[in-house]
Amino acid sequence: MNIHGLRSLSLGYLLLPNLLFYHFWFNRAIAWVAIPLLLYLFYTQVRSSRRTDTEPISLTNILVVAAFALLITLVSGTSGICYQTFDYWSHNTKYYDLFRHNWPLRMQEDGPSISYYFGYYVVPSLLAKSWNTISDTIIFTWGYIGFFLGLMWVYLALNRKLILVFLALTVGDLAHVFKTFFHKFGKSLYIYGDFGIEFWSNFENLLWVPNQVIPSMILAGMLFYVIKRGLAVEDLFFPIVLTLWWAVFPALTMLLLTGVLTIRNIMLSGFRINWVVQFQKAILPGLLCLPVMLFFSSHNELPISGFVWTFRNDYRNSIIEFCVNIGTNITLFLLLGAYFRKTKPGVQNFLFYVVVMLLFVFPFYRIGKVNDFLFRGAIPYLLLVGMYLYEPFAAGKPLQVVLSRVRQSLPFGLLLLLLGVSSVIAVDRIVRAAKVNRITANLYPDKVRFSAIPYDAYPNTYLVLKERWSLREANQYLGKENSFYELYLAPR
DSSP: OBHHHHHHHHHHHHHHHHHHHHHHHSOHHHHHHHHHHHHHHHHHHHHHHHHHOOOBOOHHHHHHHHHHHHHHHHHHTGGGSBOOOTTHHHHHHHHHHHHHSOSSOBSSTTSOBBOOOOHHHHHHHHHHHHHTSOOHHHHHHHHHHHHHHHHHHHHHHTTTOHHHHHHHHTTTOHHHHHHHHHHHTTOOSSOOOSSOOOOOOHHHHHTTOHHHHHHHHHHHHHHHHHHHHTOOGGGGHHHHHHHTTTOHHHHHHHHHHHHHHHHHHHHHTTSOOOHHHHIIIIIHHHHHHHHHHHHHTTBSSOOOEEEGGGSOSOHHHHHHHHIIIIIHHHHHHHHHHHHHTTTSOHHHHHHHHHHHHHHHHGGGEEESTTOHHHHHHTHHHHHHHHHHHHGGGGSSOHHHHHHHHHHHOHHHHHHHHHHHHTHHHHHHHHHHHHHSBHHHHHHOTTTOOOOOOOSSSSSSHHHHHHHHTOHHHHHHTBBOTTSHIIIIISOO
16 A cells, blocks of 8 residues: 555545535535535545655554554544443434434434534444444444544654654643642642633543544644645645534634645745636635535534633633643643754744644633533644654654753753653553453453443433533534525435
């Protein structure tokens, strides 16, 4: 296999749920336009990548990433083999809901549709429908393929150094380590509110939202690889648009970043624009955003949103929370970035500083009850920061490169140690998965209590959100009866 094959598989993986989305969630007029357009854009990207994506991927590389992807899929809790986080009540019910009911999902047979991004679940649900049984194997295999593709892009971007892939996935958890340390001694650095102003690393997020981490890894890995190889950034617009049906906030943040990079390229070229290329790579995929965003905008209730200070009265506590969670990570990123700035290509430096600036700005605005925009929108950005900071150690044997740089600068060594400390949380999660799983529960029933979260505990997505989260969060995803989507786009 080569990069061309990886790109084709990645685009195909993101594309399949979109084909189902337009077929089942839209009327024929929309589907007959959108589906051929999706296939055309897929064909043109696959065809054009044959000339540029010739770098081979060896069988050894494939086996190494496949083994690591298996570990990641198990630790994530997918299919309930190992420990599952609370969010699997939602994940499993969505899978069951899609398996059991006709599409698009509706609260009543003739009521408005459930307005949610179901991209991760629709392919496994369709296979389960065809087999007439809901299956652990199907959802596990689908998730495993996604993790494999995402990890392969990161693996290639980091010169095929697996340890650096793991470390890059843990970037963003430094404040989490500090808070855990103080918690052990009964100390809290600030008072926790009803929503957080903090980052979670890709590794921590994959335990909660594998449906959003998978496309985020693919997009971030693709972008960093494209930047390293000097390829066309505009090629990212199509996979970003495909990701909207999977994970709306990571897609929007990546759309913003890719747009900034594209504008930079246009400015550097003296505003020489090839409108044919821009139309095919940016404008056509952009047209496909419109039906998706109209579907998402058909909510009966808008999500909670606004500047964070409009939701908080204790400004002092909020400032401390911001400094601990955001300030700690941003400061570390900038200090380490200063060491690499002179040895990195200009476009990589530009990418890094734009990402860090946006990571600093995003926390000031809240969207979603638990601040989903920050928690999820930052996923691909943190992975890009991780790849930028760890890529310099991929030129040779990582340990030797690290020791060589540390000998030259002790302060740099201390900063690098702090960056590496972020991985403590991920190591703890791996240990927990090894201790709490189906096998250990069967072997040591007195010591290990574990049972997988059932798929059919709730009859539909609305009820699980209402009973396990809140009525507002459940109503947030109810479609509006007279919305533009229901009136003009929905199937009849």
